[in-house]
Amino acid sequence: GGKEPAKSGEKVIKVGLVAPLTGDVQSFGEYTKNGFLLALEEAGYKAGDYKIEPVIVDDRNDANEGANVATKLVSQDKVKAIIGPVTTRSAIPVSDIANSNKVVMIASTATNEKVTVADGKRKEYVFRACFIDPFQGTIGAKFALDTLKAKTAAVLYDQTNDYTIGLANYFKDNFTKGGGEIVAFEAYSKDDKDFSAVLTNIARKNPDLLYLPDYHQKVSIIGKQAREKGIKAIFLGGDGWDSPDLDFATMSGGYFTNHFSADDPRPEVKSFVEKYKAKYNTTPEFCAALSYDATKLLLNAIAKANSDDTTKIKDILKDTKDFPAVSGKISFDKDGNPTKAITILQVREDKKYNYVTTVNP
Amino acid sequence: MGKRALNNSRQTAALLLLAAAIYTAVKILALSGLLTPYWLLVLDQALITTIGALGLCIIYGFAGQFSLGHAAFYGLGAYTAGTISKLLGHGSLAWFIAALPAGMLAAALVAFLIGLPILRLRSDYLGIATLGFGIIVKVGMDNSNKLFPVLGGATGMAGLPQVATFDFIFLFAVISVLLVRNFIHSSYGRSCKAIRDDEIAADIMGIDTTRSKVLAFVFGCALAGLAGALYAHRYPFIHPSSFDFLKSFDFLLIVVLGGLGSMTGTVITAIGWVFLLEGLRFVLGQQFIEFRGVIYALILVITILSRPQGIFGGKELGIFTPPRARPAVPGKEGEHAGSGN
Amino acid sequence: MEHFLDQVINGLQLGFMYALIALGYTMVYGIIKLINFAHGDVFMVGAFIGYFGFAQWGLPLPLAVITAMAACAVLGMIIEKIAYRPLRYAPTISILISALGVSLFLEYFCSLRFVFGPNYRVVQRPFEEVHWSLGGVTVTNIQVMVAAVVIVMLLMLQYLIYRTKIGMAMRTVSYDHDAARLMGVNVDSVISITFAIGSALAAAGGVLYAIAYPQIQPFMGIMPGLKAFTAAVLGGIGIIPGAVLGALIMGQVETLTAAFLSSQLRDAIAFAVLIIVLMVRPAGILGKTNPEKV
């Protein structure tokens, strides 16, 4: 909750944070929260003449729960802005709720394009601090073809998650376009644990590459079973991999596309990593960086508007140009998405990553 | 024997009066700002849950048919009505009014088709079969986008027009209560209870058990469908996981905690349960939110341990009791049903 | 053909896994007619304890399994004593609700940070998986181990229930508590023992499951528990060999559906098979529908 309760007469804006503080991707939530609080602390819980009061809620990486807590934020806590949700799964319903209630929302890491646009309609109040999946999937496919020299690939994705569906499809389209062959394109459900049937099928086709665009938990178990079925393919994935909870032993050697690397020599990154380490005693990852960025974006807009009128805040956000964020300069396109570079990392057995390359849009 | 007036116009009047009083109270509270939009939403959810739970109260509490798939029918209602409103209605009231019966009908029709064969099964076997059916429906919803992209499949369906106001939901809740009460106190309801107590005897006593069971099932599922249809017009986002077997368990535990065969219990528990869940979120705050599940579970266990027959254990408030003959039926009527093992 | 056989083996592995959970489930059901929804969560606790045992406390695997089984046997008895015994004279549905509550409690309690925590853990296997090639199909040591454990437990349970005095007492308790008491049976302790055995089986299942699918977290028991119970119903609930039969069928149906049809439909097809079987045999495959004496 907020540090000190607002004194009467003081102008207050409440800002909600929706993140998976528990559940399968809890590490994302934890980092996101840390980044968010760090940004607020730096700003002294202030933006313009307003005191900022954070309200942090947990969506467990669940669409329904996301909708529930967002509804509460909007109608009970009366927040003016929301940072998050972290994952696409919950960000899509929450963005609808925020937009229809004229609450500004900046998703930090939810990368699916439907977060800001639905059925061809722009959700005016919704923005994000990260690149989007069409880009991420495309880069993944390019990297597979050009760098990894893969000719055949198999794709496994979670049909209950737009994030993985999106990535899987963009990867597939671009991989085929570039001359590769997709030998298997299989879906599974959130709760599945036994992938042996599908993996046995894939093993027979002996693909060069296995594209696993899910979060760290799922890819770890799929990766493990794949190796056991004798699949030798290189693993490739998306930003969902980056977590200390990844099964590094199994996934080592695999590559994934990401937003941020703590080893990035840029000074913004260096100073952020230092500040973060000082406060939390660990190295930040992408969720921390992006929620930090998203929060700064928001505070900046509130300060500029110096009003709690969300329409004004939204209009200022829309015109953001080259905002100096940790994860790269942010300018929003017409859909509220920044255009940013992608970092490609390789998993190492020792729980670290090899920096491979950065791809600019 | 003297002249008897066998109808429950008095109870009906009392019930409507009570409803009017509650409605007014809610309105006043809302206007005065004591009831925030958030709690109003929770109240709407509670009323919707009540309608669905009344459906299961008929199926399980009165007809004794163990169903663990109630949420599937709730979902069928929601998806049917939601789709109609999204594609055709775009927030128009007329379409909303049309979408409600459509949702009910879809649920009822499916209930009929599946009920006919499946209701031959007994107790736990029926429970598992309905549970299985619920899972099949959920898989269907998860994959619905392959046939009808608008349904959204496993990622949910967003952008539903929000036309269902408290007034509407309250009205339908009252209507549902009346319908259920009238049904129970008719010979249809009595044959359901007879089947619940002893199916073979009921059959031999001339009750068409298949018909009665299917009727109760279809009626109960239609109410679930209605609840779903309202839900889809109150929440902008519906998702298959809102209709999975855990949701069915929610309905089940409401009906059992309330006391099997008690309308009073079902209505009060449904409302209480929804408020409890949200209330916990509120009371615990962000700091202790992780204890919510634990406390919820503990309350569940403690309640059933302290009231093994359910909170109302087969008892009914006066407004739900059967039409009384005057002179009154000897013995304590209105305490019948329930309390046995 | 070989490919098909490989898939059948996959199905067997899954099936035996379900069987391991289904055995305890069906046994408890057979004695007290309770769908013990907490069974899947005891399974989860067993998995965690086993994991702590071999991965953190450095116990040899058999010792870890035994520790988990013993701990869960105690847990099962405690659950029974606190949450089910007070409801002995209540309708079974009340006990079922209590079981549901216990199930949720175990899930959420274990999710607390100071217990197991809400997150999954990667299980480091105590031994490496070994593949054996048998005439073209591949079998792993884990598969063989799971199958062996199931078969041994099946035989032990059958012996216990039909050949021993305590087994006969269990069967009388399954019918009528008072009548059993009048025979001199200590009903409370028979039920306690039933839960202890059932929970120990669940724990063994949990440890093996954690080795076969090496990721564990507090909600891991829900789906396997549900599937296992369904399998038990499919085979004829309360009948020990029925649980194994049902589980093997479920495993095959799910795997073959995923392999040759679509993995999205696996649950739908599995439950459709259940419903169809129940239409033909309303008490499951091995279940007897004794025409009720009127």
Next chain:
Amino acid sequence: MPVLEIKGLSKNFGGLRALSNFSLTLAENEIVGLIGPNGAGKTTVFNLITGVFPVSSGSIEFMGKNILGMKPFKINRLGIARTFQNIRLFKQCSVLDNVRAVFHSRTGYGLLDAFLHTPRYSAGEEQIYAKSMELLETMNLADRAGMTAASLPYGDQRRLEIARALAGEPRLLLLDEPAAGMNPAEASALVDLIRFIRDRFKLTILLIEHQMGVVMNVCERLVVLDFGEVIATGLPEEVRTNQKVLEAYLGKGVTVA
């Protein structure tokens, strides 16, 4: 036309032959006793007549109509009602509802009336109520109408079973050990009651009973079963002295009153 005509009826349970080549004809307004040792197949006869089990062979006609293969509830609606040896009341329902439930197919109102509580509903309900209370009064249960069936004492439960059977407005009533668990004083009251309802409702009654006092007092004719076969038929006086019956069923203790 006989009310009931059974010819060559047999029933096997697995390998067990519970009933073998059983024939019986019941005329209007008769009270016939079906007696025989335990396990002779008496209840099985009732179960076959009321359609609980399929028959193995033979024929059953009721009022000239073949009822083989009919569902139990259809048979009941034709006019055959019964009570159960092991009482099977609707336990959690009130005494009144136990009787009223049986009127389900004859309420005179439909589902819509029920939902809306139309005047037609009220009229139908009043009628059912009146008829049910009348039956309960006949059976001396009217003052317990509101109690749950399960809370009744045993003897009252047996009488409620009869009241419930009568609510089906049967032509033929099958009573399975109605006096079981009653002491002789209560049983003799039951005898009067059985006679009374026969006359009052113009019934044909087939009665299974082990209390010879009841059987000899109320039955006009007896059929004796043993091992699924008829070993004797005739007037009570004749049967009582029949050597086979004495050996198989009555034993030497029973002396002629």
Next chain:
Amino acid sequence: MLSVTNLQVFYGTIQALHGISFEVREGEIVTLIGANGAGKSTTLRTISGLIRPKEGKIEFNGQDITRMPAHKIVQMGIAHVPEGRKIFPNLTVRENLLMGAYTRADKAEIAASLENVFARFPRLKEREKQVAGTLSGGEQQMLAMGRGLMCKPKLLILDEPSMGLSPILVEEIFNIIREINRGGTTVLLVEQNAFMALQIASRAYVLETGRIMISGPAYELQADPQVRSAYLGSIGKADKA
């Protein structure tokens, strides 16, 4: 041998027994008679530990067994053949009988008892392997009796053992009771067939709505005009004159 003092039993709020006292001496047959719902079964169930009395005391061979769990009471040598038989329908006839000997350990003696029971009830021997649930009513009653005998009790409690039995079997059952008694087993008998019960019993108690109204030697009660009109009835006389 058994003494019951001031027994008060409630079902929920309903009082079923209002302070009952009686005793059974070693070697006796004592019968409780009374109308339906008088509380006979309740009394028996309280003695065998199935119901906890609210007040009162039950002593068996000088030992207080009032609040002892039912299975311990069986071990002390009290067998209760309950009303409605309560056989185990899913067990075979043989297994049912063996359950009767659950508290006994000596295999040879159990086998002897089994033979003994089969000799008394040849029908049970015929049906040895049949699942008990499908037995006819009378067969089930025989099984219940046989099962009671299997524990070689010191005190045998019988709740309406003749219910639903054919006349010849009723006679048989009463003979068996008499024989068992002669063999040294004390019997506490509840019967609706008051006539027969009074014939074999040494003493009797008449229960009315949870109270003992009359007690005395059986032959005295048989002659008591009040008892005759209330419990023996004209039908009884017709049968057994």
